Amino acid sequence: MGAEGIGARVVRKEDGRFITGAGQYTDDVFERQMCxxxxxxxxxxxxxxxxxxxxxxxxxxxxxDVIVGQDIIDAGIGNLICGWAIQSKDGTPMKMAPYNVMDPxxxxxxxxxxxxxxxxxxxxxEDAAEAVDVEYDPQPALTDFANYASGPVVHPGTADxxxxxxxxxxxxxxxxxxxxxxAHVVEISLRxxxxxxxxxxxxxxxxxxxxxxxxxxxxxxSQNPHVAxxxxxxxxxxxxxxxxxxxxxDVGGGFGSxxxxxxxxxxxxxxxxxxxxxxxxxxxxxxAFMTDAHGRDHVTKAKMAFxxxxxxxxxxxxxxxNLGAYMSLFSSATPTYLYATLLSGQYDIPNIYAxxxxxxxxxxxxxxxxxxxxxxxxxLVERTMETAARQFGMSPIELRRKNFITQFPHQTPVLMNYxxxxxxxxxxxxxxxxxxxxxxxRKAESERRGMLRGIGFSSYIEACGIAPSQAVGSLGxxxxxxxxxxxxxxxxxxxxxxxxxxxxxxxHETTYAQIVAHRFGVPMSNVSIVHGxxxxxQFGMGTYGSRSGPVGGxxxxxxxxxxxxxxxxxxxxxxxxxxxxxxxxxxxxxxxGTDKKLAWHEVCLAAxxxxxxxxxMEPGLKETxxxxxxxxxxxxxxxxxxxxxxxxxxxTTIVNFVAVDDFGIIINPMVVEGQVHGGLAQxxxxxxxxxxxxxxxxxxxxxxxxxxxxxxxxxxxxxxLDHLEVPNPNNPLGVKGCGEAGAIGAPPAVINxxxxxxxxxxxxxxxxxxxxxxxxxxxxxxxxxx
Amino acid sequence: xxxxxxxxxxxxxxxxxxxxxxLVELLREELGxxxxxxxxxxSQCGACTVHIDGNAVKSCTVxxxxxxxxxxxxxxxxxxxxxxxxxxxxxxxxHGLQCxxxxxxxxxxxxxxxxRHPEGLDExxxxxxxxxxICRCTGYHNIVKAxxxxxxxxxxxxxxxxxx
Numbered sequence: 024m025g026a027e028g029i030g031a032r033v034v035r036k037e038d039g040r041f042i043t044g045a046g047q048y049t050d051d052v053f054e055r056q057m058c059x060x061x062x063x064x065x066x067x068x069x070x071x072x073x074x075x076x077x078x079x080x081x082x083x084x085x086x087x088d089v090i091v092g093q094d095i096i097d098a099g100i101g102n103l104i105c106g107w108a109i110q111s112k113d114g115t116p117m118k119m120a121p122y123n124v125m126d127p128x129x130x131x132x133x134x135x136x137x138x139x140x141x142x143x144x145x146x147x148x149e150d151a152a153e154a155v156d157v158e159y160d161p162q163p164a165l166t167d168f169a170n171y172a173s174g175p176v177v178h179p180g181t182a183d184x185x186x187x188x189x190x191x192x193x194x195x196x197x198x199x200x201x202x203x204x205x206a207h208v209v210e211i212s213l214r215x216x217x218x219x220x221x222x223x224x225x226x227x228x229x230x231x232x233x234x235x236x237x238x239x240x241x242x243x244x245s246q247n248p249h250v251a252x253x254x255x256x257x258x259x260x261x262x263x264x265x266x267x268x269x270x271x272x273d274v275g276g277g278f279g280s281x282x283x284x285x286x287x288x289x290x291x292x293x294x295x296x297x298x299x300x301x302x303x304x305x306x307x308x309x310x311a312f313m314t315d316a317h318g319r320d321h322v323t324k325a326k327m328a329f330x331x332x333x334x335x336x337x338x339x340x341x342x343x344x345n346l347g348a349y350m351s352l353f354s355s356a357t358p359t360y361l362y363a364t365l366l367s368g369q370y371d372i373p374n375i376y377a378x379x380x381x382x383x384x385x386x387x388x389x390x391x392x393x394x395x396x397x398x399x400x401x402x403l404v405e406r407t408m409e410t411a412a413r414q415f416g417m418s419p420i421e422l423r424r425k426n427f428i429t430q431f432p433h434q435t436p437v438l439m440n441y442x443x444x445x446x447x448x449x450x451x452x453x454x455x456x457x458x459x460x461x462x463x464x465r466k467a468e469s470e471r472r473g474m475l476r477g478i479g480f481s482s483y484i485e486a487c488g489i490a491p492s493q494a495v496g497s498l499g500x501x502x503x504x505x506x507x508x509x510x511x512x513x514x515x516x517x518x519x520x521x522x523x524x525x526x527x528x529x530x531h532e533t534t535y536a537q538i539v540a541h542r543f544g545v546p547m548s549n550v551s552i553v554h555g556x557x558x559x560x561q562f563g564m565g566t567y568g569s570r571s572g573p574v575g576g577x578x579x580x581x582x583x584x585x586x587x588x589x590x591x592x593x594x595x596x597x598x599x600x601x602x603x604x605x606x607x608x609x610x611x612x613x614x615x616g617t618d619k620k621l622a623w624h625e626v627c628l629a630a631x632x633x634x635x636x637x638x639x640m641e642p643g644l645k646e647t648x649x650x651x652x653x654x655x656x657x658x659x660x661x662x663x664x665x666x667x668x669x670x671x672x673x674x675t676t677i678v679n680f681v682a683v684d685d686f687g688i689i690i691n692p693m694v695v696e697g698q699v700h701g702g703l704a705q706x707x708x709x710x711x712x713x714x715x716x717x718x719x720x721x722x723x724x725x726x727x728x729x730x731x732x733x734x735x736x737x738x739x740x741x742x743x744l745d746h747l748e749v750p751n752p753n754n755p756l757g758v759k760g761c762g763e764a765g766a767i768g769a770p771p772a773v774i775n776x777x778x779x780x781x782x783x784x785x786x787x788x789x790x791x792x793x794x795x796x797x798x799x800x801x802x803x804x805x806x807x808x809x
Numbered sequence: 810x811x812x813x814x815x816x817x818x819x820x821x822x823x824x825x826x827x828x829x830x831x832l833v834e835l836l837r838e839e840l841g842x843x844x845x846x847x848x849x850x851x852s853q854c855g856a857c858t859v860h861i862d863g864n865a866v867k868s869c870t871v872x873x874x875x876x877x878x879x880x881x882x883x884x885x886x887x888x889x890x891x892x893x894x895x896x897x898x899x900x901x902x903x904h905g906l907q908c909x910x911x912x913x914x915x916x917x918x919x920x921x922x923x924x925r926h927p928e929g930l931d932e933x934x935x936x937x938x939x940x941x942x943i944c945r946c947t948g949y950h951n952i953v954k955a956x957x958x959x960x961x962x963x964x965x966x967x968x969x970x971x972x973x
Contacts, residue, residue: 034901041909042897042916044844044884051843146829223848223856223945224910275846275910276945308849528908528946697904697947704948728853728943736939736949741932765948 028541029756032693036547037532046273049227049242054301057229058087060294061148062287062304063138063155064313065130068164068385068721069175072128075138076156083154085147088298090139092125095293100124101259103284105350106501109188109359117188117381120178122349124286124293130159131177131348132387133723134313139290141298145305164385164721168345169322177348177383187346187381188355192363193437198376201337205328209411215399216788217320217345217715218708219731220392222527224275225306226315228288230295238266239295243288245271246281246525247565250502252557254284254352261292271555274527278705279391280315281527282567283352287314312726317715318392320345321358321399327407328374333415335426337374340366340403344381344389351390355381360438360498361396361486367435368404369446369482369659370426375436385721393705394763395568397485398770405481405771410784419480419775424450427482439486444659444685444749446482453661456681456745462665475668475799476678477780481772483662486655487760488573493651505651506570507563508578510539510586512644514631516624518545521553523563524575528701529762530694531571535579537690538756542583544610545623561647569760572690573656573751580755581648589644594626596637656751656759660684662703664772668780673796675711675777681743682768687751687759695761696744702765703742708734709766710773714789732789811874817842818886826873833857833868836883844884844913848943855942858914858921859883865921867941884913887920895962896920896955905955907946918942919956923963930960 027033040046077089103122110116125136138155142148165174171185178185202208222244229242239262245251248269256264274281287304295302306314321344328337344358363377408426412419424447431443462478469476489495492503509521520535536550553559566575587607594612595602604615613620629635633642665679682699689695712732716724725731750757770788778786783798811830815822817840824839836842836859847869848856857869860882887894896919899905906912922938923930935953944952 035904037909038901038906041906041912042884042893042900043888044842044913046909047843048846048910050847051837053838053841146827221945222910223854223908223943224846225848273909276908278945305847308851308854530907693904697907697951700948700950701907701946702948705945727851728849729851733943733945734948735943736953737933737936739936739949741950741953742948 027537027547029537029688029690031537031691033533033537033547033691035530035533036536037530048224048273048275049229049244050305052229052242052303054229054231057301057303058141058143058298059145059148060291060302060304061140061145061152062136063140063152063157065133065135065137067130067159067161068133068166069162070130070159071162072130072137073158073160077138079156080140080151080154083147083151085143086151087141087143089155090141090290090294090297092123092127092137095124095290096127098293099260100289100293103286103349104258105355106352107356108499108501109190109355111189112191117355118182119350120181124289131385133721134310134387135348136286139294141294141302166384166386166717166719166721168382168384169343171343171382171384177385182383185383187350187383190359190379190381191377193376194374195376198337198339198374201374202326202328202339205336206331207329207333207415208326209329209407209414210326211407211410212324213403213406214787215319215321215402216709216713217389218318218392218713219312219715220278220280220315220318221733222276222278222280225308225311226281226285226287227305228291229301229303230291231301232296232299234299239292240268240270241288241292242270242272244274244281245269246274246277246527246567248525248555248557249523249563250565251284255289255292259289261289268558271525274525277527278393279318279395279567282565283316283390285314308728309726312731313387313723316351316388316390317347318389319399320389323403325403325407327411329411333417333422333425335370335372338366338372340377342377342379344379345384345386346381347384347386347388349388351388354388354390356500357391357396358399361391362400364438365397365400365484365486366404366437367439368401369428369484371428373436377437386717391567393702393766394485397763398706398767401481401483401767402771405483406774409480409775413784420450423480423482440654441484441657442654442752444657445747446659448747449659449661449683449685450482452745452747453663453681453683456683456743457663457665457679469667473670475670475780477666477668477776477778479664479772479775479777479779481662481768481775483764483768484657484659485763485767487569487658488652488656489568489570490574490652490655502564503651504564504574505649506574506578507561507647507649508575508582509561509647510582510645512586512627514628516545516627517549519551519553520579521560522575522579523560523565524571525555525566527566529566529571529698530691534690534694535576538576538579539583542587543607543623569762572758572760573754574650574652576756576758577652577754578648578650581650582646585646585648586644589646590626592637592640593629594621597621597629597635653753656687656754658684658686658759658761658764660764660768662768662772664776666773666776666780668777668795670799673792673794673799675790675795677707677740677773679743680740681745682765683745683747684761684764685747685749685759686761688748688757689746690758698761699744699765700742702763703769704734704739705766706769707739707773710770710788710790712738712789813873813877815877816880818882828874830873831869832871832873832876835873836868842883842885846910846913848911853943854911855918856911856914858917858942860917860921865918884917887916894920895966896959899955899959899962903951903955903958905947905952911942911944915942915944915952919959922956923960930957932957
């Protein structure tokens with residue numbers, strides 16, 4: 024593999040600029056004549072906008088312009104859309120309500136923009152925003168989305184019962200039949216708490232309009248700049264696609280929240296054209312809390328049927344998913360095709376039926392957040408398995424082992440066809456990593472100190488690298504989900520890789536360079552990765568759903584195949600050998616079995632001098648691939664969490680946490696471990712700390728870091744990691760993807776551990792000390808009554 | 810308006826700024842030192858951490874005028890020429906960063922933590938001291954390792970300097 028090839032623990036190429044402060048994020052863009060935008064936002068969750076009077080604001084120092092919703096409508100800029108069309112079980116399409124950039128008539132969540140102030144400086148724009156006189160007529164708000172039908176209507180005329188879609192997957196009759204003949208039935212009711220993604224870099228946009236060229240440049244915090252350009256052009260009429268350049272420079276984390284197109288960046292493009300100057304908007308943290316698409320937010324009732332031998336025979340799931348006030352770009356896909364299709368977990372379940380009701384409420388739009396649907400599915404499946412084991416008086420390990428899928432490929436009743444993994448092997452390694460044999464002694468030691476110790480398991484599976492495009496198209500996707508790569512070999516032998524994926528912390532500049540170094544034996548320092556600019560890379564779908572490895576990396580591998588083939592033809596011609604005899608090794612092209620060889624750069628130079636190429640061959644060495652995988656990939660793992668709970672305070676301490684994953688082939692173990700650490704922190708954050716809270720009037724009570732409990736260093740343990748490598752058979756690198764695993768697998772492991780420690784089955788996330796303390800008190804109640 | 814005289818990364822700066830100009834605004838917008846980031850505005854996240862007269866301070870809640878006369882070090886001034894500070898090296902070696910946005914603040918805080926604990930650092934202390942800096946990418950695992958390793962390197966460096 025070489026010191027820098029696939030599998031090597033190489034330090035990151037991109038770190039140089041980040042550790043010296045030389046990264047360039049969108050807010051670091053300063054253009055000549057640039058001015059600042061600040062949005063006037065609704066303080067009400069639901070109100071009619073009676074009037075907006077910007078006259079006083081326009082007189083304030085430094086103010087250049089004030090823009091209201093009607094201005095944007097009058098300019099012909101269209102409504103925001105949801106790009107994944109789904110249908111209710113009766114065949115009717117989902118009910119997508121109009122989503123204006125700034126709705127001139129009604130506001131439907133706290134923080135929704137109603138006007139935009141442009142001023143010389145941000146401070147002046149903030150002052151003037153205070154002076155925009157907006158008269159609201161407040162209306163009752165719907166925040167209790169589980170009772171959606173009885174609440175105020177969010178979009179009258181579009182969805183009078185607040186139901187966007189009543190969607191189903193699986194065979195209801197067969198599943199009901201399984202329950203009719205079941206020996207045991209286990210029921211569960213739970214909530215998947217609403218989260219705020221909280222990328223550390225707030226969203227930001229800088230728009231610049233060149234009147235002479237009728238050309239707009241937008242720098243933006245995007246995970247997928249090409250999709251942004253496509254949507255801004257084709258659907259919102261911001262600018263024609265060939266007259267719009269979208270640059271996503273360094274991006275400070277995304278976690279899903281930077282996939283979508285938001286009102287603010289559309290408004291900035293409009294404003295730059297209107298005022299004739301570059302316009303910058305950067306969210307402050309409270310704006311980020313109020314307006315970045317939130318994640319999760321489900322309530323679910325489910326039941327699982329077992330035969331007399333404790334094998335699962337059926338799983339029936341009823342979920343209500345809150346999508347907030349408007350349908351964000353991919354919001355309909357998350358609680359449907361990304362959720363219900365994973366309800367089989369790692370288990371052989373012959374009958375599954377899921378009914379998901381997608382509903383509106385007067386809250387910030389909800390869309391995919393790290394894991395997107397799979398954490399919700401895993402939480403349900405793994406909490407149900409744990410509850411079942413306790414109901415049966417069985418070891419949760421044994422119940423899982425009894426039901427693990429062992430034959431692959433495995434077709435589930437909910438669309439997925441799993442490629443190989445080794446679920447027993449993952450469990451074996453996890454048990455070894457946490458020293459499960461030593462657990463009873465550790466528990467006894469905790470008890471001697473008056474502490475409650477518990478252990479919790481989670482065996483997850485996820486679907487990464489969503490594809491092929493034809494399949495997702497048939498399920499309602501508005502885009503293809505292939506990825507592109509272009510390999511440009513320069514005459515001196517250095518290599519540029521242009522990828523349609525986007526790195527916002529995932530280390531592409533390193534791992535993609537490793538793929539190239541592995542193939543040609545050239546040093547990584549001779550490889551550079553180009554991404555994030557629609558003027559440089561022709562097209563791509565961006566980064567989310569752990570697609571950069573399996574799909575983006577797959578595209579690179581396919582393009583490298585073509586480069587390799589052409590380089591071998593040139594080398595063979597130059598050395599008067601057969602192309603089939605050329606081997607590439609250590610940066611040299613050799614004729615097998617002889618001492619004839621050419622250095623990599625000699626062949627590259629020959630491709631460009633074109634003095635002596637095979638008859639009819641075009642000069643140059645540059646190849647492109649558009650790679651559309653044959654199937655998803657299926658990373659899987661077993662996580663075990665060991666907690667200690669203080670019964671006097673309800674404080675939970677994670678004392679051991681191990682994660683054992685099968686990510687297929689690993690390109691850089693250091694990078695993969697980092698991805699797992701980050702995912703675990705977010706999953707543990709969901710389980711113990713994080714929760715987005717609205718009051719009955721729709722006020723967001725958790726709108727700053729003083730109110731929303733972000734995991735900090737002393738909230739988390741150091742993690743124990745291990746892995747298995749079962750190669751993915753469908754993609755050229757054998758990789759599966761690793762970015763979401765931690766966030767998917769961690770929440771049930773933590774909650775299963777706490778419920779084990781305190782002796783309850785009913786504990787909702789986040790398991791704050793107060794909630795845990797109350798649960799401990801309630802488990803004591805029957806004893807007190809005796 | 811206020812006249813502000815500062816030493817920033819060893820360079821003397823004299824600027825006329827409005828009274829409400831924050832130190833982070835002066836650094837980013839007037840001096841072009843964009844390595845110092847704004848992640849929250851409430852002094853909770855620590856992405857804006859710089860050193861003022863050798864102490865780590867969150868520059869998003871300090872007025873520029875307030876620190877006139879001080880010496881400020883930002884992430885851009887931490888390395889000595891092309892030689893990285895041991896804390897910068899340790900973050901790279903131990904993969905203590907992913908998206909890089911919180912990183913300058915983390916590194917500046919890391920240096921401060923080590924400086925304030927000449928007796929040495931254990932994991933619990935590092936985690937407690939890092940409470941004022943939020944990272945959403947790394948789960949802190951590798952940041953903690955990086956600071957522990959840098960503490961060793963900084964001490965070794967100090968020893969070797971003293972011996973010269």
